[in-house]
Amino acid sequence: MPAQQRSTLIGSINSLSSGLITTLGTGAILWVGARHVLDGRLTLGSILVFLVYLTSLQTQMKALAEVYTKLQGLSASVDRVLEILETDSDVRQKPDAVFLPAVRGHVQIENVAFGYEPGRPVLRGISLETHPGQTLAIVAQRERARRPS
Numbered sequence: 001m002p003a004q005q006r007s008t009l010i011g012s013i014n015s016l017s018s019g020l021i022t023t024l025g026t027g028a029i030l031w032v033g034a035r036h037v038l039d040g041r042l043t044l045g046s047i048l049v050f051l052v053y054l055t056s057l058q059t060q061m062k063a064l065a066e067v068y069t070k071l072q073g074l075s076a077s078v079d080r081v082l083e084i085l086e087t088d089s090d091v092r093q094k095p096d097a098v099f100l101p102a103v104r105g106h107v108q109i110e111n112v113a114f115g116y117e118p119g120r121p122v123l124r125g126i127s128l129e130t131h132p133g134q135t136l137a138i139v140a141q142r143e144r145a146r147r148p149s
Contacts, residue, residue: 006076011069018065022058029054106131 033047108129115121130136 006072008073010072014065014069018062022062025058026051026054104132 029051030047033042033050036042037044037047106129110127112123112126113121114123114126128136
């Protein structure tokens with residue numbers, strides 16, 4: 001089982017068990033508390049105050065459990081990144097390769113279209129120019145589907 005799936009499974013089991021324990025614990029306290037109120041050993045206000053404190057404690061414990069789940073997910077992500085970084089590159093340097101001397105000049109493209117599928121460009125009419133020493137980055141965000149008006 002991959003680390004990401006294991007992390008998701010652990011998080012789901014953790015959340016389910018935490019909710020079950022919280023519900024059963026609160027029910028048991030209400031049962032015992034109600035019996036003590038009927039016997040005159042406790043007041044209803046005392047039980048309510050205790051339940052408020054218990055809820056606060058349960059909230060903090062649930063937050064702590066969520067931190068553990070997030071750390072498991074982070075661990076899975078780190079494992080995947082390390083796996084990728086440790087893989088050998090498919091590109092191999094030839095022993096007799098000629099080194100490229102310092103490049104001079106600039107790059108210019110005009111009216112270029114680009115797409116992932118033939119006949120469906122995602123970029124149209126792109127023109128740009130870069131000069132030596134410049135760095136160029138093209139960043140795009142996928143367009144969301146528009147809702148009908």
